[in-house]
Amino acid sequence: MSAKHHRLSRRAFLKSAAATGIAAVAAEVHARGKDAPIPDASEVTDPKAYENVFTACDMCFNRCAVIARVNGEGQDRKILKLDPNPKCSKSRGMLCARGNAGVALINSPDRLTRPLLRTGPRGGNLWRPISWEEALDRTAQAMREIGARYSRCGMLFTAGADTQSRFVHRFAEAYGSFNITSHESLCLLSVNRAFMDTFGEVPQVDLLHCDHIVMLGANRFESLVMPDSADLMQAVRRGAKLVVLDPRCTKTAEAAAEWHAIRPGTDLAFLLALCRVILEEDLYDRAWIESNTHGLEALRAHVASCTPAWAEQETGIKAAHIVRAARELAAAAPRAVVYPGRRSSDYEDSTQIRRGFAVVNALLANFDRPGGLMSTPAVKLRDIPFEAPWFDDNPADRVDAGRVPLLFNDEGSFVLTRDAVLSGQPYPVKGWFIYKTNPMGTAPDREKTAAMMRSLDFIVSVDIMMSDTAFMSDIVLPAPCYLERDDPLFVLQGGPAGPCILTRNRVVPPPGECRPVFDVVKALAGKLDIGNAFDFTLHELRERQLESFPGLKTTLEEDGVFEPSPALYGLKKGRPYKTPSGRIELYSTLYQQKGLDPLPVYTPPAAVPADSFVLVAGRTACITQTQSQNNRLLAEFAGTNTLWIHPAAAARLGIGNGDEVTVRSSVGTEHLRAELTKGIRPDTVYMHSGFGALASGPGLAAGTGASIAALFESAYDALCGNAALHTTRVTVQRREGAA
Amino acid sequence: MRRAVLISLCLLCCILLADLSFAVEGNTRKGKFLYRKNCRSCHGVSASDLSPLSKTQAAWKAAAASHESIPCVKDWPQLSAGDRADIFSYLYAFAADSPTPAKCD
Missing domain, CATH: 3.40.228.10 (Dimethylsulfoxide Reductase, domain 2)
Incomplete structure (x- = not known):
């Protein structure tokens, strides 16, 4: 199935989708049609026939500056093409394959368009569309009950690398919970820890x-x-x-x-x-x-x-x-x-x-x-301050506090938080608010994440598509993608290119009933009597931010990017x-x-048993973990993953190129095709992240390839709690009887 | 009676210790709440911007030790020694050179 998808052209896929009717599986979920066209760059022929809208990409964390070429009005407004903004030094006048493929988010049959209420067991894919009012009332009621029964820290908040995630953090603080995590503790915290503690x-x-x-x-x-x-x-x-x-x-x-x-x-x-x-x-x-x-x-x-x-x-x-x-x-x-x-x-x-x-x-x-x-260099935008309330009945600290000596207070550790939730120690956490991140697809030991979710009383997910994490939630709220919303201004650091300030302007209207997470948390805050934390509009926040630098507003309007051009070298001269x-x-x-090794002490890795391999993961330029898994354009280039294995190791196991294999770790079993290559050590196997989704929908991802999250074990960095994925050892076998 | 004296002595010790070793004894989370409530009402609005990142840990420690000489002290609302210890603990814990510098305030 995977290899077949890999060779499927866009046209063939659309035909196939129509013929097999797979889009009908989630018809009640997805209001948009399966045959909706993907914009074609060849349509852009007459410069007078379109207008330019400055925005910023969100197909990965880089947020490269973009100019959207658009025509039409109202609901007929459509994107003809996405181009790089040549005035943005940080993105070097470039927009990569994923950036270009952003157009496939518009009209995607996988988009969420209405609030959904789970009506069967978690992960059972049984949903009932509900009104926004009902969805918000149910969410606010659940948060009130959890706060009253378990303290405000009984709610966990997790937001992805999104420009509106800042509002989720603000909402969590206003609600009164210390428990906030992000994708960072599955990614880069240990490199940040090490360089902060050195430089x-x-x-x-x-x-x-x-x-x-x-x-x-x-x-x-x-x-x-x-x-x-x-x-x-x-x-x-x-x-x-x-x-x-x-x-x-x-x-x-x-x-x-x-x-x-x-x-x-x-x-x-x-x-x-x-x-x-x-x-x-x-x-x-x-x-x-x-x-x-x-x-x-x-x-x-x-x-x-x-x-x-x-x-x-x-x-x-x-x-x-x-x-x-x-x-x-x-x-x-x-x-x-x-x-x-x-x-x-x-x-x-x-x-x-x-x-x-x-x-x-x-x-x-x-x-x-x-x-x-x-x-x-320091570049700071003005903000609207707020006062978070204080709750005397809250516990002393985060639920994952004290388990490692150098935890980042703002990030925590997802792996350690999950352990704490499952054990109920040091205190119960029973609710989860999730925005646009997918730990079911990226955190190690997917089954353990699923067990954590099953142990919770209430989960609400806000996302643009049905991720595996949303799939396990009680209420799923549809959000606009980055091309369908206004955003606050944000600062990006660009190394030798210097820092820049960007924003996003809505390019096209969102599908169905999508609402940005700012609107969601503002509405919930009102229902929870913490509305003072959001007593402003997004427009008012942007106006406040625009006061940060002279000429910022005009330059953003004219160029789509503002580069303050501070000194880039010699900043430490004479400064500690x-x-x-x-x-x-x-x-x-x-x-x-703290009684830790003050100089880096080498610890040899555990030996790899003769019948096992070290499992490592990474990605190509067409993949952003699970975020890119339903993109029809990117699927033409990276439609599935394979297991890289050295020919000598494969020969020992009787595995040929393209054979389907079973990969087992101590926590999971996955199947995918073998790719024999001398470009890997004989004691190591590799697979791309971002595949093997569970959530079924009309798109390509479900059942395609293997999930790294299902295989990786739950080790973590001893100092900061970052996940430690590459300690996992796996066995590989040819899958008998597989086509 | 003897018990009451003991309790009073303990309370007195706690207050003194909180004042002397705010970095250890203060509640940083309560301190963040109190800082927002009492300091951010001016700083960043009508007075200069201020956050834990404004100073190093050593500088915050020094500021706490001689808080009477902080220029705006006359404008401070009524703060108990415990509240002050909480606020300085927060500023110290998330200072510019701390292990976890503040991300936002």
């Missing part, structure tokens, strides 16, 4: 001016981060050297000067050996290091035994290559970086591993200098770093105070 902030990277880049695990030519992905391409074209260490040969590895298939989980051994070579051979800028860092001699003693020969045994990378890598990095410094990366939800010691990344960068003396790591010592902490004072 006092999470730096950006100046790849545009960099001459030597070592990239461990990151895949910037597929997993796009702007402007890093575009700048890396420019740097490589200019002659910068790119070295990639990854268990599999990604597109980034293919474009690199060197690819080393490092043994999974051994990055820190490589990094400590780099430190040893740089220090032993005196390859660092002594004056800069002495005036900017704390703990050099402690680091020197710490890495004394971390020889390249030792690191070779751990990583599988030859000692001579490690020595050369250190010398080449140091020679190019300060225009040299060990790329910090983004998703670091991989190991239980990921924060310490990423501390290794940070420490090598510090030794390269690259911070706050062109071609290195960059301090973040935001760390306890006021310096870059090679040796962490905070960790020492």
